[in-house]
Amino acid sequence: xxxxxxxxxxxxxxxxxxxxxxxxxxxxxxxxxxxxxxxxxxxxxxxxxxxxxxxxxxxxxxxxxxxxxxxxxxxxxxxxxxxxxxxxxxxxxxxxxxxxxxxxxxxxxxxxxxxxxxxxxxxxxxxxxxxxxxxxxxxxxxxxxxxxxxxxxxxxxxxxxxxxxxxxxxxxxxxxxxxxxxxxxxxxxxxxxxxxxxxxxxxxxxxxxxxxxxxxxxxxxxxxxxxxxxxxxxxxxxxxxxxxxxxxxxxxxxxxxxxxxxxxxxxxxxxxxxxxxxxxxxxxxxxxxxxxxxxxxxxxxxxxxxxxxxxxxxxxxxxxxxxxxxxxxxxxxxxxxxxxxxxxxxxxxxxxxxxxxxxxxxxxxxxxxxxxxxxxxxxxxxxxxxxxxxxxxxxxxxxx
Ligand code: NAD
Ligand code: UDP
Numbered sequence: 001x002x003x004x005x006x007x008x009x010x011x012x013x014x015x016x017x018x019x020x021x022x023x024x025x026x027x028x029x030x031x032x033x034x035x036x037x038x039x040x041x042x043x044x045x046x047x048x049x050x051x052x053x054x055x056x057x058x059x060x061x062x063x064x065x066x067x068x069x070x071x072x073x074x075x076x077x078x079x080x081x082x083x084x085x086x087x088x089x090x091x092x093x094x095x096x097x098x099x100x101x102x103x104x105x106x107x108x109x110x111x112x113x114x115x116x117x118x119x120x121x122x123x124x125x126x127x128x129x130x131x132x133x134x135x136x137x138x139x140x141x142x143x144x145x146x147x148x149x150x151x152x153x154x155x156x157x158x159x160x161x162x163x164x165x166x167x168x169x170x171x172x173x174x175x176x177x178x179x180x181x182x183x184x185x186x187x188x189x190x191x192x193x194x195x196x197x198x199x200x201x202x203x204x205x206x207x208x209x210x211x212x213x214x215x216x217x218x219x220x221x222x223x224x225x226x227x228x229x230x231x232x233x234x235x236x237x238x239x240x241x242x243x244x245x246x247x248x249x250x251x252x253x254x255x256x257x258x259x260x261x262x263x264x265x266x267x268x269x270x271x272x273x274x275x276x277x278x279x280x281x282x283x284x285x286x287x288x289x290x291x292x293x294x295x296x297x298x299x300x301x302x303x304x305x306x307x308x309x310x311x312x313x314x315x316x317x318x319x320x321x322x323x324x325x326x327x328x329x330x331x332x333x334x335x336x337x338x339x340x341x342x343x344x345x346x347x348x349x350x351x352x353x354x355x356x357x358x359x360x361x362x363x364x365x366x367x368x369x370x371x372x373x374x375x376x377x378x379x380x381x382x383x384x385x386x387x388x389x390x391x392x393x394x395x396x397x398x399x400x
Contacts, residue, residue, distance in 0.1 A: 016041040023107030037077040103144040114244035117345035120195040127199035144217040151224040152197040155185040160350040178355040192345035224301025228276030229381035255320040256390040260334040267310030270351040274302035275374035278367040285363040301354035302367035
């Protein structure tokens with residue numbers, strides 16, 4: 001019996017699409033590929049310089065033909081994902097892939113804060129210059145574009161400029177971040193932390209202008225701290241020993257090595273964390289509902305999961321102890337200055353609460369997973385994936 005047709009939010013059947021997914025081998029890309037393979041009939045042209053995080057989805061080497069001459073076994077997604085190892089900085093194959101696709105999704109970026117102030121040129125090139133041909137090819141070939149920006153384009157909240165005990169700090173207009181109303185507030189140019197946010201803001205403005213002047217069909221996504229399995233790397237295991245990933249991987253690394261979690265400037269900044277699997281549902285709704293998603297900028301986050309970074313560390317310590325069966329360290333956290341941790345030119349977003357009005361109205365999307373539950377499954381994954389490798393790395397004798 002044929003499977004029932006998938007319907008969009010307006011009850012229309014969804015036709016199978018070809019999706020050019022740039023940055024498919026990263027954290028978000030790998031989860032999106034999994035979702036598209038498992039739940040949709042769409043085809044993915046997966047573009048990246050790496051593919052380790054999607055190896056499990058790419059065509060495995062063909063198994064030996066069955067002895068009885070019967071049908072060759074195939075993977076369940078039957079060749080609907082094709083990997084193209086290319087660097088979008090300089091590869092003439094990119095336009096061809098965009099032309100072959102119904103929609104292009106651009107995830108490619110340098111997006112780890114430790115790079116923003118230490119490699120500002122690479123950060124600006126990656127987030128602005130390298131994205132330009134993608135926008136141009138979509139515009140010139142009348143192809144739809146879903147571009148990944150960041151919540152960091154909001155920068156700091158209006159409230160952060162008020163005295164600590166000022167009553168206006170409690171008013172939502174001073175901290176809730178709205179796509180169509182909030183200003184973008186960055187620190188001075190010497191604070192190179194903002195090189196990423198500024199490059200992302202300029203590419204957003206360019207895409208918006210392509211929509212206004214040349215009719216580009218676009219959607220811009222502003223992720224608010226999506227976290228889950230396969231995010232970044234564990235230094236010295238599947239990434240450079242000196243590398244500094246985002247906070248989930250930094251704290252996971254500390255927990256795996258049984259060392260105190262480092263709280264930058266006391267861990268007073270606040271973040272809202274959303275489970276990657278919830279967030280991917282929102283992206284799928286955008287892909288499959290172009291009439292509702294085109295021309296919009298969407299916050300995608302979980303306003304109910306707000307914590308200070310210090311609170312995040314405390315919860316991760318408890319959850320890790322539960323999933324690993326190891327007692328927590330007595331002194332589980334330690335304060336470090338941002339200058340020590342990130343170097344000169346670091347600055348921070350104070351608080352990030354996404355307004356959810358637009359995504360609710362257009363796509364009816366809401367996040368589901370609590371912070372405790374998402375950390376429980378994520379840290380179980382980290383423990384399962386890395387504990388043994390970290391243990392082995394820590395007992396290895398140092399070469400004399
Ligand atoms: P990621 O680093 O895991 O993935 C990015 C992928 O892009 C990597 O696999 C990388 O190899 C690839 N890439 C980079 N430059 C490339 C190039 N020149 N050519 C080909 N491939 C290239 O990051 P992620 O967390 O999956 O983020 C994806 C997007 O979402 C980024 O644009 C990021 O700015 C945005 N974002 C993510 C979050 C989050 O919470 N994860 C928050 C804000 C914004
Ligand atoms: N942070 C921290 N310890 C770490 C890594 C990060 O205290 O080991 C802080 C960082 O200063 C920031 C927050 O955690 O306030 C979130 O950092 P992340 O790298 O995840 O990205 P951001 O949300 O700033 O884009």
